[in-house]
Amino acid sequence: MMHPPFSPGPPAGGYEFGEAENQVFRELAQRMRWTILAQVSSLVAGAIAVLVTVLRMNATTVQVGAVSMQVDGVGAAAVGGLGALLISAIFSGFVAYFLGGSAAAFARVANTRGEDVPNLIAALAAQRSYFGVLKWLAILGCVFGAFACVLGILAAAASLSR
Amino acid sequence: MPFGPPAGSYGVPTSGSNPSGFRFSEADRGVFGGLAANLRVVSVLWILFGVLGTLLTAPNVVLQGVRGLSGFLGSVGALVQGITLRAAHEHLRRVATGAGDDLSSAMAGVAGLRPYYTTMLVVTLLQVAATLLALVV
Numbered sequence: 548m549m550h551p552p553f554s555p556g557p558p559a560g561g562y563e564f565g566e567a568e569n570q571v572f573r574e575l576a577q578r579m580r581w582t583i584l585a586q587v588s589s590l591v592a593g594a595i596a597v598l599v600t601v602l603r604m605n606a607t608t609v610q611v612g613a614v615s616m617q618v619d620g621v622g623a624a625a626v627g628g629l630g631a632l633l634i635s636a637i638f639s640g641f642v643a644y645f646l647g648g649s650a651a652a653f654a655r656v657a658n659t660r661g662e663d664v665p666n667l668i669a670a671l672a673a674q675r676s677y678f679g680v681l682k683w684l685a686i687l688g689c690v691f692g693a694f695a696c697v698l699g700i701l702a703a704a705a706s707l708s709r
Numbered sequence: 710m711p712f713g714p715p716a717g718s719y720g721v722p723t724s725g726s727n728p729s730g731f732r733f734s735e736a737d738r739g740v741f742g743g744l745a746a747n748l749r750v751v752s753v754l755w756i757l758f759g760v761l762g763t764l765l766t767a768p769n770v771v772l773q774g775v776r777g778l779s780g781f782l783g784s785v786g787a788l789v790q791g792i793t794l795r796a797a798h799e800h801l802r803r804v805a806t807g808a809g810d811d812l813s814s815a816m817a818g819v820a821g822l823r824p825y826y827t828t829m830l831v832v833t834l835l836q837v838a839a840t841l842l843a844l845v846v
Contacts, residue, residue, distance in 0.1 A: 562731060571820050578826040585833035592837040599844050653819075664737070667815070672740050674822070678747035685754040 562664050569657035572667075576657070579650035586639040593635050597628030641680060649673035731812045733804060741815070742805030745798050752794035759788025775846050778839040786832030790825050797821030 564572070652670035656663050733741070762784025769777030800818035803809045 568816055571816065571823070575819060575823050575826065578823060578830060582826050582830045582833065585830050585837070589833050589837050589840075592840045596840050596844060664733075667819075668733075668737050668740050671744055671819075675740060675744040675747055678744065678751050682747050682750045682754070685751060685758070688758075689754065 563660060564656065564663050572653045572657040576650040576653040579646045579653070583643045583646055583650075586642050590632070590635055590639050593632050597625075597632055600628055601625050642677075645673055645677035645680070649677065731810075732807075733811050733815070738805050738807065741801050741818075745801040745805050745818075748794050748798035748801065752791045752798055755787045755791030755794065757791075759784055759786075759791055763788060775839060776843045779836045779843070782832055782835050782839060786828055789828045793821065793824040793828060797825065 649670050652666050652673060655666040656670065659666070763781065766777065766781040766784050770781045771777075797818050800814045800821055803814040804811050804818065808814075
């Protein structure tokens with residue numbers, strides 16, 4: 548019986564995940580897509596909240612998701628509301644951009660054959676970028692928070708010394 | 710065995726710490742390592758923000774009711790997300806360092822991201838509900 552002298556084996560990335568693993572990838576991709584939709588719905592709810600707040604005219608606080616701003620008067624309510632909405636829109640756009648790409652790559656792992664490992668790595672690389680930006684935003688938030696605390700303490704000390 | 714390699718798969722021979730025999734390339738490990746490093750920082754900060762935020766916003770719920778709910782939900786969500794990311798980080802770090810079975814650790818890390826996104830989804834939807842509810846009460 549003749550055997551081929553050389554068997555090349557599968558190409559790099561030729562590993563195929565089983566159905567149980569593919570189910571995990573599908574679920575993760577699905578949850579990411581739902582999260583993007585939830586972010587969009589949060590943006591819409593925020594826009595409605597700003598509109599209602601401005602129409603009520605006597606409101607003093609505008610809230611869009613977790614972003615809350617103290618305002619005074621109709622013009623300030625509109626400006627504050629749009630500012631909060633803009634911050635939420637930027638965050639939602641950032642989430643949609645990175646999670647959309649990652650979710651598509653995770654779905655490709657589950658739904659295609661022959662490229663599971665490269666697709667997995669592409670999905671994780673998108674996750675790395677997402678959490679990388681999130682990390683720097685959080686660090687920036689810490690710096691601003693610390694700065695605000697120092698200013699608050701200084702202001703309190705100045706008012707006590709008077 | 711959930712992650713057995715197909716016949717003729719590339720990879721190193723089976724060993725005690727790597728039963729599937731599959732090994733990611735060095736470049737792939739770099740991706741796992743970068744993601745694990747980011748997850749570590751984010752998880753620590755999220756837990757910190759979550760604890761501080763929960764303590765600071767809890768009185769708002771008592772004082773303002775539904776109007777103070779959105780920030781409180783976000784803080785509790787951040788705390789839960791931070792805890793879930795800690796677990797995912799540990800598995801992904803094992804792939805990056807080559808400790809243990811690459812495929813099992815990678816799958817555990819990927820599966821560990823699911824609760825993070827589930828929490829993010831649920832919290833966002835609850836915040837939407839709280840925002841809309843605050844308009845009518």
